[in-house]
Amino acid sequence: MKLAGPIDLAHSLQGGQAFTWHRDGDSFAGRIDGQPVALAQSGHDIAFRGAPKKAVASYLRIEPADAARRERLLRDPTLAPAMRALPGLRLLRQDPWETTVAFLTSANNNVLRIEGIVKALVARFGEAGAFPSPERLARASEAQLRACGLGYRAPFLRASARLVARGDVDLVSLRGAPRDEVRGSLLALPGVGPKVADCIALFSLDVDDAFPVDRWILRAMADTYFEGKERKPREVEAFARERWGHDAGLAQQYLFHAVRLRAGGVGVRRVLSA
DNA sequence: TTCCAGGGTAAGC
């Protein structure tokens, strides 16, 4: 599959928005629409097997709007260095339920542990390696979930799984809806607050102007835009929407990665003073 | 040992 723009599978698949891909030599093994898939990259060409081209392109968001989005964000002189340092970082279009579970476990947690918990859930409750359904996780006991490493989040996941299984929250129907509407619906799920809702919206529901504010983003924004002083999440989010509009989500992903990888000069001040 | 992690919840004001 030839691509118009840059893509970096490693940063996109294993950078904290998806948690079940693993590197297998030169390729990445994971699942799309429940089917085992292998993706490999050589330059701007993506090789794939296990899933239809249409499904892969949808998951990787190979779409015309991407190039224009990158062009607009590159005009931001303070964001451009991060973008040039990590060309090809992409937002994914993941399964909404899997994304909900992953980011519900992300609260007050770190990427490595989230990966471990999600993989434990798949191993313990998934059928033939597929991600477990809401129905299956709703039937799990709190003790079983805690055994997967969820800690105090176990009852939240159980309750949220029950709501989704019953259809009280219809995740797929939220795709493409306005940001505030999506967030409002997701907040009905126990363990899902504003930040987690924005992650679900951005990484699985096509809400491109969502701007999840976590500890990393607070620091990255402080160092890049607020003279080193951290502001409240609400103020940071308002700043992002004013500055980047519907491109805010990709901007967030660049800032998140750049500060974590110490790339593109983002977060240098804090790193030096740490 | 203490700090930290892609925060949320509930209590207190």
Place this chain on the structure above:
DNA sequence: GCTTACCATGGA
């Protein structure tokens, strides 16, 4: 409406 303590877990 807005702050604050608490929360399981494991790596650094």
